Each structure stands twice: as C-alpha cells, then as structure tokens.
Amino acid sequence: xxxxxxxxxxxxxxxxxxxxxxxxxxxxxxxxxxxxxxxxxxxxxxxxxxxxxxxxxxxxxxxxxxxxxxxxxxxxxxxxxxxxxxxxxxxxxxxxxxxxxxxxxxxxxxxxxxxxxxxxxxxxxxxxxxxxxxxxxxxxxxxxxxxxxxxxxxxxxxxxxxxxxxxxxxxxxxxxxxx
Numbered sequence: 001x002x003x004x005x006x007x008x009x010x011x012x013x014x015x016x017x018x019x020x021x022x023x024x025x026x027x028x029x030x031x032x033x034x035x036x037x038x039x040x041x042x043x044x045x046x047x048x049x050x051x052x053x054x055x056x057x058x059x060x061x062x063x064x065x066x067x068x069x070x071x072x073x074x075x076x077x078x079x080x081x082x083x084x085x086x087x088x089x090x091x092x093x094x095x096x097x098x099x100x101x102x103x104x105x106x107x108x109x110x111x112x113x114x115x116x117x118x119x120x121x122x123x124x125x126x127x128x129x130x131x132x133x134x135x136x137x138x139x140x141x142x143x144x145x146x147x148x149x150x151x152x153x154x155x156x157x158x159x160x161x162x163x164x165x166x167x168x169x170x171x172x173x174x175x176x177x178x179x
Contacts, residue, residue, distance in 0.1 A: 061077070061090045061092055061093060062091065062093070062107075064094045064095045064163060066163060067095050076117065077090065080093055082120060083106070083113055084106075084108060088108045088109060088111075089109045091107045091177075092105075092106070092107040093106050093107075095117075095162070097145065098160070101116060102114045102122070102157075103116055104117050105159050105162075107173055107174060109177070110127070111125050111127045112150065112174060113126075126152060126157070128174075128178045131150060131151070131178055133150075134175055134178070135148075136149075136170070136171040137149065137167075138164060139161065142161075143164070145162060145164060146167035146168075147162065148167055148171060
C-alpha cells in the first residue's frame with residue numbers, strides 16, 4: 001500500500017497530470033501506483049480477516065523421529081493404541097535406543113505406559129497421581145541423547161537413550177499432566 005501511495009504522491013492536485021519528468025511518462029506512475037495500492041489494500045484486508053491456524057500439536061501426538069525414520073510410525077501408534085482405553089488419548093510416543101527391555105514410553109491424557117516394542121503384555125502403567133517426580137538428564141558422552149527418570153513412591157523407572165529434544169518435551173508434558 002505504501003509503495004502505491006509513494007507512486008501516486010507526486011501527482012499534482014490540480015489535475016494537470018501531463019508533466020514529462022515523472023518516471024519518463026506522465027501516466028506510468030499512475031498506472032503502476034493504483035494497482036500496487038489496491039493490491040496492498042487487498043493483502044492488508046485479507047490479513048485482518050484471516051484467523052490463526054490451530055496448532056497441530058494439540059491434535060497429533062508427539063512421535064519420536066527415530067520411529068518415523070524407520071518408517072514404523074503408523075505401525076507403532078496402532079500397537080500403542082491396543083494398550084489404551086477407549087476414552088484415552090495418546091499425547092506422545094518416545095523410543096529408547098539400544099537393547100533395553102522396556103524401550104517405548106507412551107504418554108496419554110490419563111497415564112504413562114512403558115512397554116517393549118512388539119510386546120505390549122509386559123507394559124507398565126503409571127497414573128499421574130502415582131508419580132512423585134519426573135526429570136530428564138543429558139547423556140554425558142552422547143550429548144544428543146538423554147534419559148527420562150520417573151520417580152514413584154515405590155520405584156524409579158529410567159528410560160535411557162532418548163533423543164534429547166524428546167527428553168525435554170516429554171518431561172515437560174508429563175510435568176504438566178501431573179498438575
């Protein structure tokens with residue numbers, strides 16, 4: 001819009017638009033200025049009318065990219081859905097690297113579940129009311145990995161070798177759900 005105004009500003013107010021010093025032609029500023037002004041006005045009005053898009057994070061669960069890199073995202077989320085109740089919503093699914101017995105952590109709107117990929121019968125379920133503290137720690141030798149420690153009244157579950165960005169996000173999510 002401002003560019004259109006700048007291009008129209010040198011036009012004389014008395015209606016004599018025939019001078020030859022303006023951009024080489026008396027009408028070129030006018031012919032360019034009006035459409036530029038109208039396009040700026042259209043962008044401004046459409047921007048004011050538009051509504052922000054809803055965040056996809058509230059709809060789609062946080063899925064560890066390691067699961068996605070293996071092309072197993074759909075398979076693993078459907079496996080996890082078998083453990084969940086009908087009214088339960090999956091918020092995050094995180095994978096642990098290495099040879100751990102319990103190598104998947106599912107965070108839902110009601111509880112957390114730790115289980116082995118391909119073996120959901122050994123799943124350990126912990127309600128948020130049972131969790132005393134959750135903390136994340138960076139792995140010292142491998143700084144791109146970290147650990148999630150879930151402390152309950154009875155024991156501590158350590159979920160090791162998780163991508164550090166998922167450690168931070170998962171710990172924050174569990175902490176929010178505890179309160």
